[in-house]
Amino acid sequence: MSNGLGEKKPVVADEDYELVALCQKGDVETFGALVEKHQKRMLNIAYRMIGDYEAACEVVQDAFVSAHRAIRKFRGEAKFSTWLSSIVINLSKNRMKQLRIQWQREGLSIDHPKETEDGPLSNDPPAQEPSVLEQLEKREVQAKVQECIQSLDDEYREVIVLRDLQGFSYEEIGVILKIPDGTVKSRLFRARDALKDSLKRTLGDL
Amino acid sequence: MECKGIREILSAYLEGIASLEEKRLIEEHLRSCQRCSTALEDLRKTGELLKGMEEVEVPPWFKQKVLSRVRAEEESKRSILQKLFYPLHVKVPIQALATVLIVVLVVYVFKSVEPEMKKSIQSPSTVEEVTSEDEVSKQGQESNRPLARPNDQTALGGYSEEDKGAAPLSTEPAGGKGTLSKAEEAAPSKPARDQLTQLATKKKEAVADQHEREVEKIGSLTRQEPGEFKQAPQAVPQGGEAVRLSDAAQETGERRKLAAAPGSMEAIVAEQRPIDVMVHVKDVQVAGKEVEDLLNQLGAQKVVRESLEGREIFAAELKAQDTRELFMKLKTIGEVKEKELSFVGPEGDVAVRIEILINP
Numbered sequence: 001m002s003n004g005l006g007e008k009k010p011v012v013a014d015e016d017y018e019l020v021a022l023c024q025k026g027d028v029e030t031f032g033a034l035v036e037k038h039q040k041r042m043l044n045i046a047y048r049m050i051g052d053y054e055a056a057c058e059v060v061q062d063a064f065v066s067a068h069r070a071i072r073k074f075r076g077e078a079k080f081s082t083w084l085s086s087i088v089i090n091l092s093k094n095r096m097k098q099l100r101i102q103w104q105r106e107g108l109s110i111d112h113p114k115e116t117e118d119g120p121l122s123n124d125p126p127a128q129e130p131s132v133l134e135q136l137e138k139r140e141v142q143a144k145v146q147e148c149i150q151s152l153d154d155e156y157r158e159v160i161v162l163r164d165l166q167g168f169s170y171e172e173i174g175v176i177l178k179i180p181d182g183t184v185k186s187r188l189f190r191a192r193d194a195l196k197d198s199l200k201r202t203l204g205d206l
Numbered sequence: 207m208e209c210k211g212i213r214e215i216l217s218a219y220l221e222g223i224a225s226l227e228e229k230r231l232i233e234e235h236l237r238s239c240q241r242c243s244t245a246l247e248d249l250r251k252t253g254e255l256l257k258g259m260e261e262v263e264v265p266p267w268f269k270q271k272v273l274s275r276v277r278a279e280e281e282s283k284r285s286i287l288q289k290l291f292y293p294l295h296v297k298v299p300i301q302a303l304a305t306v307l308i309v310v311l312v313v314y315v316f317k318s319v320e321p322e323m324k325k326s327i328q329s330p331s332t333v334e335e336v337t338s339e340d341e342v343s344k345q346g347q348e349s350n351r352p353l354a355r356p357n358d359q360t361a362l363g364g365y366s367e368e369d370k371g372a373a374p375l376s377t378e379p380a381g382g383k384g385t386l387s388k389a390e391e392a393a394p395s396k397p398a399r400d401q402l403t404q405l406a407t408k409k410k411e412a413v414a415d416q417h418e419r420e421v422e423k424i425g426s427l428t429r430q431e432p433g434e435f436k437q438a439p440q441a442v443p444q445g446g447e448a449v450r451l452s453d454a455a456q457e458t459g460e461r462r463k464l465a466a467a468p469g470s471m472e473a474i475v476a477e478q479r480p481i482d483v484m485v486h487v488k489d490v491q492v493a494g495k496e497v498e499d500l501l502n503q504l505g506a507q508k509v510v511r512e513s514l515e516g517r518e519i520f521a522a523e524l525k526a527q528d529t530r531e532l533f534m535k536l537k538t539i540g541e542v543k544e545k546e547l548s549f550v551g552p553e554g555d556v557a558v559r560i561e562i563l564i565n566p
Contacts, residue, residue, distance in 0.1 A: 028276055035272050039264045047262050057265060064272045069279065138258075145255050164256040189217035196245075196252040206251040 016080035023071050031071075035064055038081055041166060042088045048161045049092035051150045052099065059095050063087045078175050085168070086176040089158055096154070141203070148198040156191035163188055209235075209242050216246050220253065480521075480557035481529065486565045487540035493562045494518035500535050504528045507555070518562040526556045541565065 016037070022030040042063060046056035067074075067084055074083060149157055162168045162176060163184075173184045200206060212235045218224040219232050236243045487493035494511070497520055501509050506522040513519075524532060536542045540562070 026280070028273060028280065031276060032269055032273050035269045039268055039272075040261065043264050043268075044261050048259075053262060056262075057268065061268070061272050061275065065275050065279065068276045141255070142259055145259060160256070164253065165259060185218070186214075189214060192217050192249060192252060193213065195256075196248045199252055199255065200248060206248050206255075 014076070014079040014081075017076060020071065020074060020076070020080050023068070024074070031068055034080070038084055039064075041081070042084060045085060045088050045161055045166055046092045046095075048146070048149060048165055049089065049157060050095055050099065051146055055095055055099060056092075059091045060088060063091050066091075079172070082168075082172050082175050085162070085166075085172075086178075089162075089176060093154055093158075144202050145199065148195055148202055151198055152191060152194055155187060156194055159184060159188045160191050160195060164192070209239060212236075212239070212242050213245055216242070216249055220246070220249055480559050482544070482559045482561075483533075483536065484543040484561045484563060485536055485540040486543070486563050488565050490516060490518055490562050490564055493539050494520075496539050497536070497560055497562060500532065500539075504532060506558070516564055520558075520560040520562075522558050522560075523555050524558050526554050529556055529558065532558065536560070 016034060019030050019034050023034065039060065042060045043056055046059045046063075047053055050056050050059065063084065066087055074080070149160060152160065158177060159173060162173045163170075168176065170181050170184045170188075173188075174181045177184070179187075196206075212232055215224055215228050215232060219229060224232065236246065485493065485497070494513070497518070498509070498511060501520065501522050501524075504524060505528070506524045509520065509522040511518065511520055533542065
């Protein structure tokens with residue numbers, strides 16, 4: 001725990017620079033390499049932000065297409081992954097707004113999005129868990145956690161997703177969200193506190 | 207430290223980024239506060255739950271889908287570029303631009319040439335052009351333009367004191383024409399178009415005036431003659447005159463003498479009325495063709511042919527020495543009647559008018 005709550009992937013130095021330079025010359029195949037490299041992380045950001053797998057896939061596609069459209073304007077002031085993440089976050093927030101309106105119209109609760117129960121998580125690799133029962137239990141817990149994440153305000157959810165789920169550094173998060181490092185920290189601590197309370201309400205005893 | 211303050215730094219403590227002082231404060235507080243200890247424990251569990259969240263996998267088609275969308279976008283971008291810059295698509299904007307430019311150019315040229323066009327509509331003869339040119343250039347250099355004088359006189363129909371006034375050798379500027387010239391001289395900066403319009407108006411009057419006189423002189427000439435024919439013969443002597451005469455003052459003098467009694471050959475040719483011939487034939491069409499050939503044979507200039515009901519009319523300019531041959535040939539075509547008996551000099555150009563009619 002000394003390195004943080006959820007540091008799963010080390011943040012790479014911007015090794016994408018050369019690939020980005022090739023893309024800026026119009027090499028579509030190279031852009032394919034960038035897609036392949038970042039697609040999983042971007043999809044997980046979008047999925048945890050939105051909570052809907054299909055919508056997350058669409059958002060990340062849109063994000064890559066937008067990135068390619070704007071790649072000539074990318075000057076390398078930030079890492080490519082950071083830049084791409086900010087596109088994904090923004091598009092995800094927009095999609096959330098649309099979905100909230102849609103769910104309200106259909107009479108569904110924001111806290112109970114359609115697909116978290118059994119849809120997208122079936123894509124997870126199944127080999128890790130020993131018993132079906134444990135697997136079901138774990139999946140249920142994860143679904144509850146996702147519900148709780150989704151019940152958070154946008155500004156809490158995004159820092160939780162970026163820091164505790166995707167392991168971005170405070171500095172990177174500051175760049176992605178365009179807020180100062182201090183704000184990132186204080187917001188994150190409040191977000192964790194809020195999530196903790198939400199989980200306690202949902203799961204009972206932690 | 208109160209619980210609230212401690213709670214705020216618990217997260218940093220868990221992450222190991224709290225300062226030594228904060229760490230000491232928290233540990234001290236936790237020993238005495240059960241609620242904050244529970245909060246820390248819950249926070250730790252929250253972190254673990256988050257850590258245990260499995261990642262979702264990307265669908266296998268994802269990359270291809272993105273790339274196909276990217277390619278489609280590139281394609282459409284390229285086709286926009288093609289529309290703008292490549293030959294097959296570029297035509298619309300470039301042709302539109304070219305058309306607009308041509309229209310602007312045509313309008314501009316037409317506007318600048320308009321006054322001249324008006325004049326040539328009035329009278330298509332070459333003399334008018336010479337006259338107008340002289341008129342224009344006269345504005346700048348009146349004194350050394352002797353050639354302009356006779357034409358101006360003819361065109362404006364002024365054989366009197368007015369000419370003296372405007373003439374380079376004049377002693378007193380008298381009459382309307384003279385005054386006008388002076389006025390134009392006084393204001394050389396006046397726009398050329400204004401002058402041209404002015405001149406065009408004068409010309410119009412002059413031509414009308416001339417026509418009247420011409421009709422009076424000819425007298426017997428058919429009234430229904432087309433305008434073109436009325437003007438064409440006039441043009442001939444005047445044009446010839448303009449070329450041959452070198453001294454305007456002298457010419458003016460000669461002209462005045464002529465008005466009283468015809469004298470020198472040149473003057474006679476200058477005053478020459480068109481030879482008007484009527485030829486009665488059996489077949490107007492055939493005769494028309496023959497006359498046309500004949501005129502071409504004799505090297506006639508400015509041949510104008512007009513077909514009317516039952517007759518053919520030719521107007522042409524011929525060398526004086528060729529007129530006799532013309533008459534001989536015409537006699538072989540049909541019955542020749544000369545309406546207007548004219549004196550034909552041994553040299554110079556003569557206007558000829560031939561009317562072919564069906565044998566009565």
